[in-house]
Amino acid sequence: MIMRKCIVCLFLFGCLVVADEPKKLYENNFDKAEVDKVPEDFLVLDGGFVVKEEGGNKFLELPGAPLDTYGLLFGPTEPANVNVSVRIFGTAKGRRFPAFAIGANGGGGLKLQVSPAKKLIELYKGEEVIATAPYNWESGVWTMLRLQLAKLKEGEFKIQGKVWKYETKEPTSWLIEHTLKDNLPAGRASIWGNPFSGTPIRYDDLTVSSL
Secondary structure (H helix, E strand, O other), X not given: OHHHHHHHHHXXXXXXXXXXXXXXXXXXXXXXXXXXXXXXXXEEEEOOOEEEXXXXXXXXXXXXXXXXXXXXXXXXXXXXXXXXXXXXXXXXXXXXXXXXXXXXXXXXXXXEEEEHHHOEEEEEEOOEEEEEEEOOOOOOOEEEEEEEEEEEEOOEEEEEEEEEEOOOOOOOOOOEEEEXXXXXOOEEEEEEEEOOOOOOEEEEEEEEEEO
């Protein structure tokens, strides 16, 4: 009888763990994408984004010129309670650095931006910086970005972000957090790039999950 109860408890615990796992709403690693084109499900706001391939790996690439801010939208339209991630590759050139970001809630929504020239990661709401944290970016390596948006109650949201070097252990704690007291529109996830160094920026492994 005791053994049977233990088995039942383990089964119920397993069900709870599965239920708590985030549900993946969208994923794109470009393995099936056509080179020199942009996937049809993307909405390019501005910029010459196209799929490229190097060493058997496909990725989305933003050219190193002209110098401006570029972005596109991907995934489903969600109001909140989402976790968005991407890995990004950029290079510095002399004292010039790129800047790049992942976002949620559409083109004018939230962004988690890596700003190497400032040695910061920054949270944006539209064009306004709402939080910052120190971060030393490494040129010429893939960098992971994760942005999470959770609705606490009507008109109040917890925004969290983390950045780390690809193929190293993901930080257990968030590097940047902010409680936003405002209303947010439903919108798609986004990626952004500022190729200020004059070199291309690459993007791969785009995901959107529900909380």
